[in-house]
Amino acid sequence: MRKLARQADLSVPTLYNLLGGREEILKALVVEAIDRMDAALEREAPLDDPLERCRAVVTVSIQHIVEFETIFRPMLLAAHQGLTSWGLEEDKLTARAVRMQAIAIEVAIDRGQLRDLLDPTLLGHQIFHGFELASMRWAFGVLDEEGFRNRALYGLYVALLGVATPSALPGIERELRRLERGLGAPRRRRRAKNTVESN
DSSP states (O other), X not given: OHHHHHHTTOOHHHHHHHHOSHHHHHHHHHHXXXXXXXXXXXXHOOTTSHHHHHHHHHHHHHHHXXXXXXXXXXXXXXXXXXXXXXXXXXXXXXXXXXXXXXXXXXXXXXXXXXXXXXXXXXXXHHHHHHHHHHHHHHHTTSSOHHHHHHHHHHHHHHHHHTTBOTTTHHHHHHHHHHHHHHTTOOOOOOXXXXXXXXX
């Protein structure tokens, strides 16, 4: 806070009076970054292709998290260690991320790419959980940027696999196989399609 006050040419008490404490400043920076993600999504992945939009929600988010690593890495670590008291604010940010996926899923259902089998919001939550785990592994330095992206996208496509229509299934399977190679999965032997087991 002293360093920030010096850079803003303010006293530390004035900085606290104007902006609040470190946590409030961090919240404001995160909300601003998420606003930029929303704007980038609208530019880079319109809802014309809802499955591509689902992918872009993940990739654009990762791009911004990595670009603003100095904000997001400490925030993720603090959240994991229970050092923040965000509560409702964190729930709002999670709900916003989930809603981005749910909207794209709803459009994909309307276009016949996904089956209307599961609730889009709950499916969006499932996708977010995979993203959240990948982001924590990145924050702790277990994954690099590519590993973060591959892990999060793998979670996305595994979630979509269960509701894909026959027309969308080949593309989702192709993406999963490509991501498996990026995650270092060993090559699997293909099973014969018409094997008969004898007792």
